[in-house]
Amino acid sequence: MTDTVAAVDTETAVLDACRQAKIASRSLATLTRAAKDQALHAMADALVSEAPRIVEANAIDVERERAGGMSSGLLDRLTLTEDRVAAIAGALRYVAGLPDPVGEVRRGSTLPNGLRLLQKSVPMGVVGMIYEARPNVTVDAAALCLKSGNAAVLRGGSAAQHSNEVIVDVLQGALESCGLPRDAVQSIDAYGREGAKVLMNARGLVDVLVPRGGHGLIQTVVKESSVPTIETGEGNCHVYIDASAPTERAVAIAVNSKAQRVGVCNAAETLLVHKDAAARVMPALLEALAAESVVLHGDEATSALAPETVSIVAATEEDWATEYLSLDLAVKVVDSLEDAIDHIQRYTTGHTEAIVTDDINAAEAFSSRLDTAAIMVNASTRFTDGGEFGLGAEIGISTQKLHARGPMGLGELTTTKWIAYGDGHVRP
Amino acid sequence: MTDTVAAVDTETAVLDACRQAKIASRSLATLTRAAKDQALHAMADALVSEAPRIVEANAIDVERERAGGMSSGLLDRLTLTEDRVAAIAGALRYVAGLPDPVGEVRRGSTLPNGLRLLQKSVPMGVVGMIYEARPNVTVDAAALCLKSGNAAVLRGGSAAQHSNEVIVDVLQGALESCGLPRDAVQSIDAYGREGAKVLMNARGLVDVLVPRGGHGLIQTVVKESSVPTIETGEGNCHVYIDASAPTERAVAIAVNSKAQRVGVCNAAETLLVHKDAAARVMPALLEALAAESVVLHGDEATSALAPETVSIVAATEEDWATEYLSLDLAVKVVDSLEDAIDHIQRYTTGHTEAIVTDDINAAEAFSSRLDTAAIMVNASTRFTDGGEFGLGAEIGISTQKLHARGPMGLGELTTTKWIAYGDGHVRP
Structure with a gap:
């Protein structure tokens, strides 16, 4: 009984997060590059000034995982220091320096009937990211999604749950300070594996899922998702x-x-x-x-x-x-x-x-x-x-054929929209 | 017991068809446009000369469905006459006249280290098509796949099974007469719904699935497939x-x-x-x-x-x-x-x-x-x-955001490949 109630609660909570992200994505879609870059710098500033709080939360994760027997290699990837937080903030400033992938005219022509046709790059909407216990990915994902005009719903590893929650809180504060919606970046780590499953099946709310991590994680996401997914990274x-x-x-x-x-x-x-x-x-x-x-x-x-x-x-x-x-x-x-x-x-x-x-x-x-x-x-x-390859930030390397193949830059977090301008055109 | 045996047989047979399609796709991928167009014309010629056999097979489907109570609208879409077969053959010749979507250089540059980089359009490989009982779609799908250098594994409606089997046989004969592999176009109609399920989950063998038809068909394919899918067509x-x-x-x-x-x-x-x-x-x-x-x-x-x-x-x-x-x-x-x-x-x-x-x-x-x-x-x-929009043949209208959005032409049946030319380049 309790399990069922918890499952229903998790579903409601995660779908609600996705819905809020969808609403936030509408304001992000039409932001100017200047506004997005300003927010990225504010996020970087906030990470640096809140570094002590982040490192403190991270220490709880690291302690628990050390006690649980996590290998030293993984513990190192999980661990944050103030210097590492500063480096992560630097990555945000780097993304701010990249060109805006939104609003690029991909194709266009004037049709024989005079209709003027444009195909422009636009944000996907809501991007779900499922990844393993590396808190820097939380910041990377938030930055790449914001720059491409997308809201992000993030599910990091449970091992980094405290770290991720504080990081997302800091990023949300920075977004608000720039007049942008908090819900543009959200963490669903608190809802565990059940929450991840809800995210993978939130069709209509989540526009694309990008798994980042090892073979097992990626295969699980690809197989269990009904949301369109971009498969990354195995390389024999x-x-x-x-x-x-x-x-x-x-x-x-x-x-x-x-x-x-x-x-x-x-x-x-x-x-x-x-x-x-x-x-x-x-x-x-x-x-x-x-x-x-x-x-x-x-x-x-x-x-x-x-x-x-x-x-x-x-x-x-x-x-x-x-x-x-x-x-x-x-x-x-x-x-x-x-x-x-x-x-x-x-x-x-x-x-x-x-x-x-x-x-x-x-x-x-x-x-x-x-x-x-x-x-x-x-x-x-x-x-x-x-x-x-000169693509700027790399989101991953796609080994699938649909949408993106090979190294993916910010452009691969966009889709397109056709706009046709007429003066009363009707089909004969 | 019999059911299990049949299910195993269906799985083996459909996966085998997909494997043969994969092998065939390798020869299609490097065909010249001239060779593909010649095959399309041969397919058109064969349809016209074999029209009586096709119409005869179609009459069996139509009779059975009429007796089964199919509505007159659907019966009309199912029915083939020699004139209709000639019109379908005309569609093949039209596709032959379209530009080759393969080999287009999409991006390219010389990197700072002198590596010369190209991104070229290449075929997807094996395209699965699942559609309803309209035999003309069988020909359309075969033509669009061949022109884009892809092998096609087709699952039409069971109501058109006889028609589709004869049509595919005619098309395969035409392929062979041009020295191309029969397996480039295959029908799995004989394996019914079970066969369609195997196709939807033939990850690694089938590169993309394109459902064509009504809401129910498309939603089923999108939800049940682990193969990447392009969702088409609802328009409110x-x-x-x-x-x-x-x-x-x-x-x-x-x-x-x-x-x-x-x-x-x-x-x-x-x-x-x-x-x-x-x-x-x-x-x-x-x-x-x-x-x-x-x-x-x-x-x-x-x-x-x-x-x-x-x-x-x-x-x-x-x-x-x-x-x-x-x-x-x-x-x-x-x-x-x-x-x-x-x-x-x-x-x-x-x-x-x-x-x-x-x-x-x-x-x-x-x-x-x-x-x-x-x-x-x-x-x-x-x-x-x-x-x-001037895209030539239309495969469908995508309402999803991944890979293609809006009207899809032949180009959307291709993916890309990066090719880098160096003279001994290594990463420092």
């Missing part, structure tokens, strides 16, 4: 060394793709080497990777070419499908470009694939035939990134 | 007559929006009249609408202004929310532009709203504040249409 990325690949370039790109940063979605997880290049390139490749402490999972042909100083773990079928997110790399010799494409088509998550080649035909076949968000020709997989 | 469209609206223009646009064609999603369903214009405009408006046999559901203020010859049915709350799709129209006097916007925000399905005005401020407020796919300023709601 490949680097293919073609027959014609210069050795030095092959080594540089393979090492950078795997080891420049570990645990990111655009890092390489499998290296494929054309058999005609293998004898020439493989020893140098394996040596350079081993020098970066990469654990190499190779097929038999790879093992046969490995220098004595480099040890190779025998690769299994599972390795080809694994996104290690660590200093591990699967390595395989392929018979041809065709074989490389077939292998990638079978195992890719559709994020990024790179080819190292001097052969224009190989580059064209690789880039046109693989069905993936990004192709790098003679460049590291690590370039698939909103910042590197 | 409004025409607002502003205080400054010239009488003649107001009458022309209101009549055209309601009565130029009945039963279409871009027809008006509610007319709102500013109180300061009501005494001047309303009698002429109501008379002109009544002359077109429009049944008027009015509020009290409307009734008070109606000429004696025009009868008004008292409007209820339900009228404001109804998409009649008939010669009915709800009519209301509003106190202000604000009231009109509030009313529309409450009842709109987000399709199209029109304003008739001479006041630039009213036009701007109306077009910027309403959250809807299309706004008509001094033009009929009937212009929200892919053909009218």
Whole structure:
């Protein structure tokens, strides 16, 4: 009985939050860039001046999670200090400096009948964000949504509940000080998993859901939501060394793709080497990777070419499908470009694939035939990134095909509206 | 036991069809426009030469449905004659004449580090279409998918099962005669509702689902699918007559929006009249609408202004929310532009709203504040249409905000791919 009552209360409360967000979104939609940027700076100022209160609330979360056995890595991502709060405030000022994604004319023409037609970018309305226990994401999400004219309904991890509630309260105060509605940014952390489920099914109130986090979180949101969702981020990325690949370039790109940063979605997880290049390139490749402490999972042909100083773990079928997110790399010799494409088509998550080649035909076949968000020709997989692509703030990297594919900037938090101007036009 | 076995068989068969479609989609993705157009013409030729076989299969469907009590309107939409088959073949040739939506460079730049970046349009891959018993949609869907480089998995109404199976067989023969894979166009009608459910959840195999049909069909697909879906078509469209609206223009646009064609999603369903214009405009408006046999559901203020010859049915709350799709129209006097916007925000399905005005401020407020796919300023709601907007073939009119909003052309059946060209670029 109590459970049912609580469930009904949660549903009412979360739907009510979404409704208030929808109302707030109407005032946000027509704000000028100046008004939005002023609010972003006010939010940054408020975070800095309220940093002690935020750090205090965060300490409660950190203590509880430490006692509960959270790993030191996750505890570090959860922890806020006054310096970290200042850095987060800096991110708000950065977003204020980005162009306004709203009001851009995407297409337009005068039709044969004289009707003047425009397609303009407009805010989505209400954006739901579901993410894990990193309080900085709360601020990022609020900033990106505000800049794109959207209201935000946020569900962070329960581990960061105190931190998020204080942060949202501070941001709401700053919004009010600028004459904007508090309800433009709301947290539903207090309603737990049940609240998240209500958010995922608030069709008509929530216009888009953006999950940010690990595989499990994203798959849950994608499967359980009836609200349209943007799927982000799994990356089983490949680097293919073609027959014609210069050795030095092959080594540089393979090492950078795997080891420049570990645990990111655009890092390489499998290296494929054309058999005609293998004898020439493989020893140098394996040596350079081993020098970066990469654990190499190779097929038999790879093992046969490995220098004595480099040890190779025998690769299994599972390795080809694994996104290690660590200093591990699967390595395989392929018979041809065709074989490389077939292998990638079978195992890719559709994020990024790179080819190292001097052969224009190989580059064209690789880039046109693989069905993936990004192709790098003679460049590291690590370039698939909103910042590197010049999109400004990155909301995530979409591996789905609907709406956005690859790095998403502020523009991907907008939709469009057609406006037609006539002088009494009717259809004959 | 038998049911379970059948369910397993259906799942295997439909997933297998999707897998074959995925394989076929890889050859379609890199076809030239010339090859696609040649196939479209071959499909048209085959439909014409096989018309007798198609009409014969269709007669079985029509007979069964007639015996089953299908209404004459639906029977007419189901029925094929040789002339109708020829008209459908003509639609294929029309699609052949449209520009190729694949390979368009959407964005591109040279990054500060010299990496040359392009964002190109590419096919989605496998498009699922779920629609009602109109065999012409089978051909339309196959044509639009082929032109956009996608494989199509089609689920038409069970009432058109024989017709669709023969049509798909004819189209597959034409594909083969051009050296293209049969599996590029497949029907899963034989697997009934269970098959449709498998299609709706074939994540990873089906890239996008496009439902075409009535409210019930679209809502079912949107709610039950885990595959990304494009929602099309409900239109509770409004025409607002502003205080400054010239009488003649107001009458022309209101009549055209309601009565130029009945039963279409871009027809008006509610007319709102500013109180300061009501005494001047309303009698002429109501008379002109009544002359077109429009049944008027009015509020009290409307009734008070109606000429004696025009009868008004008292409007209820339900009228404001109804998409009649008939010669009915709800009519209301509003106190202000604000009231009109509030009313529309409450009842709109987000399709199209029109304003008739001479006041630039009213036009701007109306077009910027309403959250809807299309706004008509001094033009009929009937212009929200892919053909009218110059998009060529129309796949549907999206009332969702993700991916596409408003009339969708071939371009909306594509996604994008980023391609970066370097000469050994690595991230520092």
